Amino acid sequence: MTPRQPSPPPSRPRAPENYDPADFVPFAVTVDLAVFTVRESxxxxxxxxxGEEPYLGHWALPGGFVRPRESAGQAARRELAEETGLSPDTVAGLRPEQLRTYSDPDRDPRMRVVSVAYTALVPDLPEPRGGGDAAQARWTRYDDGGPGPLAFDHGRILADARRRIGAKLEYTCLATEFCPPEFTLGELQQVYETVWGVVLDRPNFRRKVLTSPGFVEPVEGPPRRTGGRGKPAALYRAGTATALHPPLLRPEGRNTP
Structure with missing residues (x-):
């Protein structure tokens, strides 16, 4: 029996004859990235x-324009590497998550610009350095007041991103990546409190962690002595799970700002 030949790929569809691109106002597409990490607790x-207008000298999220022959995801990685000096290997390992699209007509004074925003929460990131359109780059502490006024609508993007990464800790095991290979539950709790911006009840947190299948595993051997007067704390390592069932929810009414 003669093998069936594969069908040729479909030809690219043509635009209708009555379609005129000039009927629509052109606009640009940009990407912005809100990248977080935990440093010094x-x-x-x-x-x-x-490094240039508009908003010359103002602080902003890394990002820039999407080129004609690249996707938004490709542009996000390129701009992040260009403006922060992070190595291609570091950028490739970030796995940024698409946050949302920002399309208010007057968000950019140059022209109509629609931005696709991404966010990531990543441990052990190196010191950045400015490049491309950026005069300098730095890690800025995100305390209760945030980093201060930012260019464009980046303050709004940053607030949305903060809520997204907070929610990610509720249903994934990402928090263990910010702990040593062997850690106490107190060290794990500190990660949650840092990202969520809340103080958690210790016994309740411990109960939820230990009843989440595959979240953490006990380490054989003597417990670690802590700086306090209490008994030595048991050590744990990250478990085999990647998602939390049920999720470890933030205290009701105390969402990340």
Whole structure:
């Protein structure tokens, strides 16, 4: 029996004859990235100082225009590497998550610009350095007041991103990546408190962690002595789970700001 030949790929559809691109006002597409990490027991966000107008000298999220022959995801990785000096290997390992699209007509004074925003919460990121359109780049502490006024609508994007990464800790095991290979439950709790911006009840947190299948595993051997007067704390390592069932929810009414 003669093998069936594969069908040729479909031809690219043609635009209708009555379609005129000039009937629509052109606009640009950009990408913006809200990248967070935990440093010195505080939540930090990666910011760049703009080296050109508009908003010359203002701090902003890394990002820029999408080129004609690249996707938004490709543009996000390229702009992040160009403006922060992070190595291609570091950028490739970030796995940024698409946050949402920002399309208010007057969000950019140059022209109509629609931005696709991404966010990521990643441990052990190196010191950045400015490049491309950025005069400098730095990790900025995100305390209760945030990093201060940002260019464009980046303050709004940053607030939305903060809520997203907070929610991600509720249903994934990401928090263990910010702990040593062997850690106490107190160290794990500190990660949650840093990202969520709340103080958690210790016994309740411990109960939820230990009853979440595959979240953590006990380490054989003697417990670790802590700086307090209490008994030595048991050690744990990250378990095999990647998602939390049920999720470890933030205290009701105390959402991340």
């Amino acid at each position: 505080s939540l930090h966000v990666l910011l760049v100082e703009r």
